[in-house]
Amino acid sequence: MKQIIQNFKSGVLSIEDVPQPTLRPQGVLVRNHYSLISLGTEGSTIKTAQRNILGKALERPDLVRKVINIANRDGLMTAFQITKRNLETSLPLGYSCAGTVIDVGSDISDIKIGDRLACGGGGYANHAEVVYVPRNLCVKLPDKVDFRQAAFVTIGAIAIQGVRHANVSLGEVIAVIGQGLIGLLTNQILHAAGCRVIGIDLDPRKIEIARLFDIDDVILRNDPNLFGRINLLTNGIGVDKVIITAATRSSDPVILAGDILRKGGRVVSVGKVGMNIPRETYVYKELQFLTSMSYGPGRYDPNYEEYGIDYPISYVRWTENRNMEAFVDFLKKGSIRVEPLITHEFPIEQATQAYEIINDGGQKGNTPVGILLKYNSEKMVVPSRIAINEKISRDPLSHKVRLGIIGAGNFASNVLIPILARSNRIDFRAITTAQGLNALSIGKKYQFGYCAESVEQIFSDSKIDAVMIFTRHDTHSSLVSSALEAGKFVYVEKPLAVNSQYLDQVVAAYDSKQGNGRVMVGFNRRFSSFMPKIKGFFSNRSQQMVITYLVNAGFQPRNKWIHDPIEGGGRIVGEVCHFVDVMQYITGANPVSVWSHTIAGNNREDIINVDNATLSISFSDGSIGTIIYASNGDKSFPKERIEVFCDSSIAVLDDFRSLKLIRDGRVKKISGKFGQDKGFENEMEAFINTAIDNNPVPVCFESYILTTKVTFGALESQKNGNLIKIYT
Template structure:
C-alpha cells in the first residue's frame, strides 16, 4: 500500500510502498478514502525536519536537553548514536481520515466490515491506503455524510472541544480570533449552538469567508476601531467568551482577548499562541482562561485510546469519541459545511506537491488527500530481486525469515546477522507496515510483510528468528516447527509448562532445530 512518510533527518517527504498494518489489540482496519493535511500540527513537524541539527536543537530545546542528559549518563558517543538513530527513523504523517472498515478485532461488536467510519489519532489515522485505528478513535459516519466531509472529523473535534470549554449559552456573544481551518469550523459550531459570532483575522479573504459561513460580523485585525466594533456588537457588554484559534508566536491574540472580553468572561486557547498574559487586564476583569486540550477527554490516556476503556457518559459526557460523533451529526444536519473550506485536493501520489503548498506559505485552508479504493493492495512488498545463496557449509545454506522488528531486533540481532557471510535475509514481518519496510530495506531483506504467515509458508526460508513479545513466542515456535523451519527464538521459550510441553510435542512430530537466545550467556559475569 502507499503511505506518506517523512525523513526526520533531512526533511525528505515521500510516498512509499509499505505492507498493510495488522490489527493490534482492540481496533479496526480501515481502507481510507480521504484524509486531511493539518496546517498546524503537520506543518510544524515538516518544518522541524527541514532544519539543520543546530536548527532542530534551537527549535526543540527540550529534546536537546534529553540528549545532553543522555550524554552525561552514558557518554557522548552513545547519546549521539541514539539521537541519530531517532532522526533516521521515518515518521508517518496524518491524524484525520475517513474510510471503509475492512476488518475488526474479535472483541468489537458494534462495528463490522463495510461500515463507514471517521478515524483519529497521530500514528493511527495516517495518510495511507489502509490504517489500523483503536475502537475509541473511530466513529461511524452517517449515511448522508460523504467521506470528503467526514475526513475532517478529528480537526472538527478540536474545534468542538474548544467550544465546550467556552461553555457557551444560547444568545451569548462570542469572538473567534483566527479564522483558519479550526476557526472557521468553530464559528459554525457556535452558530449551531445559538450564539452570536464575531470573527477576527489578519487575512481579508478569511474574514469574508467567515461571513459566508454564518459569522454575524467579521473584520480584519487591522481594522480601525475594532475594539469599539466588538463593544457595539455585544451591546456594550463585551464578549462573553473569546476563543483563540490562531497560530502565532505573537502575544497579540492573548492581549487583545483581554481587552474585548467582558468582566468574568472566558478566554479559551485552542491554537498555539504567545502566552505572556497581561496580568493587570485579566486580574481587573477577573477573566477565566482555559486551555483546550486536543479533541476532548480521553486524549493522551492510553487506557482510553489504545485499550478501549470508555469513560461513563453520566460522569464524562463528551469524550473525544463522543465529540467526533457530535461533529458528524452536525454535518449530517447541515449545520456545518466543509465544502467552502476545502481549497485543494490531491491524489496520495501527489502528497509532496500538497505539502509544498504549506512549505511555500501559499494560501490554503482545507488540504485533502484522495485514495484509489478500487486498486488491489498487496500485503507483501518486494524490495529486491532474489539473489543466490552462499552456503556456510556444503550441507546447509541458511535462508532466514525474521518475525518482529522491535528494539532488540534492530539494535542487536539484525546488525549481527547481516554481517554473517552466507546467511540470506529473505523476509521480515512486523505489525507496523512502515517500520517493517524501513528495517527490511536497511538490512537487505528481499521482502517485508505484516502477515507473519507469509514468512512461515515461504518454501525457500529454512530458518526463522522470532523476536516478538514474550507472550507470542511459544505459539510462533510451534507454527514454525509445523512448517518445517529451524527456529531461533529470544528468551523465554515459553511462559508456562503447558506451552513448553506443546513445543516439545511439535519438535517430536516435525523435527528441526530450536535455539533460544539467552543474550547474557557470554557476558563476563555469565562466564564467571
Template sequence: MKQIIQNYKTGELKVEEVPVPVIRQGMVLVKNAFSLISAGTERASIEIARKSLIEKARSRPEDFKKILNLAKKQGLWNAYKTAMDRLEMPTPLGYSSAGIVAEVGEGVQEIKAGDRVACAGAGYATHSEVILVPENLCAKVPDNVPLEWASCTTLGSIALQGIRQADVRVGEIVAVIGLGLLGQLTVQILKASGCKVIGIDIDEEKIKLAKECGADLVLHPKVSDFGFRISDFTNGFGVDSIIITAATESNEPFLLAPEIARDRARIVLVGVAKIDFPREPYYRKELSVLLSRSYGPGRYDPEYEEKGIDYPIGYVRWTEKRNMEAVLQLMSEKKLNIEPLITHKFKIDDAQKAYDMILGKTQERFLGVLFEYDIEKKYSERNIFVSQKLSVYSALRLSVSSINVGFIGAGNFARSCLLPNLRYEGVNLIGVADIQGALAKSVANKYGFK
C-alpha cells in the first residue's frame, strides 16, 4: 500500500510502498477514502524538518535538552548517533481521515467490517491507503454524511473541544480570531450552539467565507472603526469569550483579546500563537486564559486511546470519541456544512503538488485540502522485498553455511545496539517485521535486509 512519509532529518517527502498493517486486538483496519491535510500542523512539521540541525535544536529546545542529558550519561558520540537515528525514522503525516472498515480485531464491540468510520490520531489516521486505528479513535459515520465531510471530523473535534473549554452559553457573544479551516468550523459550531459570533481575520476572503457560513459580524482587526463596531454589537460590554484559532508566531491575538473582552471573559487558545501578553489589561478585566488540548479528554492517554478503556460518562461527559460523534451528528443534521470549506482534492501520488501548495510555492489559495483514495482497490501484500529478485521462497533457501537472521521489532534498542553489530561477513539479514510498516522498510533499506 502507499503511504506519505517524511524524513525528519532531510525534510524530504515521499509516497512509499509499505506493508499493509496486520490486525491486532482492539484495533480497526480501515481502507481510507479521504484524509485531510492539517495545513498548519503539517506545514510547521515540514518546515522544521527542512531546517539545519542547529535550527532544529533551537526550534525544539526540550528535545535538545534530552540529547544533552543523554550525552552526559553515554557520551557525546552515542548521543549524536541516537539523535541521528531518531531523525532518520520515517514519520507518517496526517491525523484525520475517513473510510470503510475492512477488518476488526478481537475485543472490538461497536464497529464491524463494512462500517463507514471517521478516524483520528497522529500515527494512526495517516495519509495512507490502509490504516490501523484503535477503536476509541474511530466513530461511525451517519448514512447521510459524505466521507469527504467525515474526513474533517478530527479537526471539527478540535474546534468543539475549544468551544467546550470556553464554556459558552446560549445567547453569549463569542469572537473567533483566525478564520482558517479550524476557525470556520468553530464559527459554525458556535452558531449551532446558539451563540452570536464575531469572526476576525486579516484575510478578506476568509472574512467573506465566515459571513457566508453564519458569522453575525466579521471584521478585519485593522479597520478604523473596529473598536466601535465591537462595542456597538455587544451593547458596550465586550464579548463573553474569545477563541483563538489563528496560526501565528506573533502575540497579536493576545494583544487584541483584552481590547474586545468584557470583564471576566474567557480566552481560549486552540490554534498556535505566542503566549506573551501584558499583565495590566488582563488584570484589570480579570480575564481567564485557557488552553484547549487537541480533541478532548482521552487525548495522549494510552489507557484510553490504545487499550480502549473508556471514561465513565457520568464523570467525563465528552471524551475525544464522543466529541467526534457529536461533530458527525452536527454534519448529519446539516448544522455543520463542510462543502464550502473543501477547496482541493489530490490523489496520493500527487502528494508533492499538494504540499507545494500548502508551503506557498504555487501561490494558490486553499482551505480544506484532501487526499482521495481508491476504496475498491484490493490490498493483501504484507511483505515488501528490498531486493527485487528475492521472494519468500528464495529467502528461505539462502545458504545454510551463513547465519540467517530475522528481526521482529525494530525499536530503539534493535537499531542502536543490535543491528549495527550484525554488519559483518557471514550474517544474512533476511527480514524485519514491525507494527509500523514504514519503519520496517526503512530499517531494511538501511541495514541491508533482503
C-alpha cells in the first residue's frame, strides 16, 4: 500500500509502498477514502525535520534532555548511537482521515466490515491507503456525512474541546485569535452554541476566508481600530472569553487576550503560543488562563486509546471519542460547513505537491486552509510482501544465517539488530512489524530481502533458517510455538510467556519436536564477559552460595503497556526473569522454591507496590539468592549490583561495568573494556554460532522454563504469602 513518510534526518518527503499494518484485537483496519493535512502540526513537523542538527535541537529541547539523561546513565557513545538511529527514522504523517472498514479486531463487537468511519490519532489515522485504528479513535458516519467532510474529524474534535474548556454560554461574546483551520471551525461551533463571535488574525487572506461564515466581525490584528470595534460590539465591556487557536512563539496572542477581555474573563489556549503572561493585566482583571489538551480526555492515555477502556460517562461526559461524535453530529445537522474550507485536493500519488504548497505558504496560489488527500477507494489493496534487496544471492551453503525478524521496537532496532548487522555471517532475509513503515525503514537501512505482510510469510519461507521475535510480551508464546512448528530455530526476547497457560503452549510445541526444537531466550546478562570470571572465581567451591541482586529499576507509570497483565505481564515477569537467570548461571543449579513480598500501604500514582519487591529463591544445590527490585529509587544511581558470597570469598559486580573479586584480604579489580558489558555482543555471537553450525542451544530449554516459573511463583507468593515450590 502507499503511504506518505518523511525522513527525520534529511527532511525528505516521499510516497512509499509500505506493508499493510497488522490488525490488533482492540481496533479495525480502514481503507482510506480521504485524509486531511494539518497545516499546523504537520507543517511544524516538516520544518523541524528539514532543519540541521542544531536547528532540530533548538526546536525540540525535550529530546535534547532525553539524550543528556541517556549519556549520564549509559555513556556518550550509547547516547550518540541512539540519537543517530533515531534521526534516521522515517516518520508517518497525518492524523485525521475517513474510510471503510475492511477488517475488525476480535475485541470489537459494535463495528463490522463495510462500516463507514471517521478516524483520528497520530500514528494511526495516517496518510496511507490502509490504516489500523483503535476503537476509541474512530466513530461511525451517518449517511448524510460524506468522507470528505468526515476527514476533518480530528481538527473538529480539537476545536470542540477548546470551546468546552471556555465554558461559553448563550449570548456571550467570544474572540477567536487565529483563523487557521481550527480557528475557522471554532467560529462555527461558537455560532452554533448561540455565541457572538469575533475572529482575529494577522493574515488578510485568512480574514477573507473567515468572512465566508456567519460571524459577527473579523478583524486584522494590526487594525488601528481593533479595540474600538471590539468595544462597539461589547458595549465597552470587553469580550467574555478568548480562545487562542494561533500557532506562534510570540506571546502577542496572550497579551492581546488580556487587553480585550472583560474583568473575570477566561483565556483558553488551544494553539502552541508563547506564554509570557502579563501579570499586571491578568491579576487586575482576575483573568483565568487554561490550556486545552488536544481532542479531549483520553488523549495520551494508552489504556483509553490503545486498549479501548472508556471513561464512565457519568464522570467524564466528553471524551475525545465523544467529541469526535459531536463533530460528526454537527456535520450531519449542517451546523458546521467544511466545504468552503477545502482549498486543495490531491490524489495520494501527488501528495508531495500538497506539502510544497504548505512550505511556500500559498505564495504561488490560493492560501492553503483545508488540504485533502484522496485515495482510490475502488482499488483493492492486496497484502503482499515488499521487495527491498532480493537480488542479493541467498545461497543456503554460504554459511550465513538466513534470518527473519518479527517485530522491531526500540530495543531491537537500537541494540540487537545493529549488532547483527556488523556480522558478515548474517543474511537479513525478511522483516515484519505491526506498523509496516517501521519494517520498511529498518528493512531499507539493513538491506533485508523483503518486508513481509504477515508472520505466516516468514514462517512459510523455506529460505529462512532462524526467526527472531521482538514483539510485545503477550505474543511471544504463540509466535515461538508457530516458529517451532515451521521448523525454525527461534530466538525470542524475554519473557518466554506471560502466564502459565501460555507457557504450557510453548512447552507442548517444543515437546512435539521430539528433541529437534531449538529455542533461545534473550537472557543476555549470562553472556557478559564478567560472568565467566565470577563463575571461574568460585569454580572449586565447597560451599553453597549466598547471592544478592539489587536492581534500581526506576519508575514506570501505570499506563505503560508493561503493566498490562495480558500484554505486558508486569515487570516481575517481564524483567526480573533476567536476574533469576543470572543466579541460575552463577550457581549452576535449578531454582526449587521462591517466596516474594512487596511493599504495602501505598495507593498513589507515583509508586506501584508490585514493582517494589523482594524475591528469596532457593536452589537445588542448597544455595540461596535474594533479588531486591525497587522502582522508587534515584535514577542517577547505578541500576544493578550483584554480590556473591561463598568459601570466605566475595564477588561484587557493579552495573556490569566493574568487578571486584575479594579473597584472603586481597581485591582484584576488573573493568569492562568498553564500559558497560551486559552481554549483548556475546549473546548474538552465540546465536549465530548455534544457527550456522546447528550446535546445541547454549542454554537448556528446561532452564528457561524454570526461570519463567519463578516469576509466576513470585506473583503467586505475593498474593497468598506462601512459599511456592518450583522444581523437585
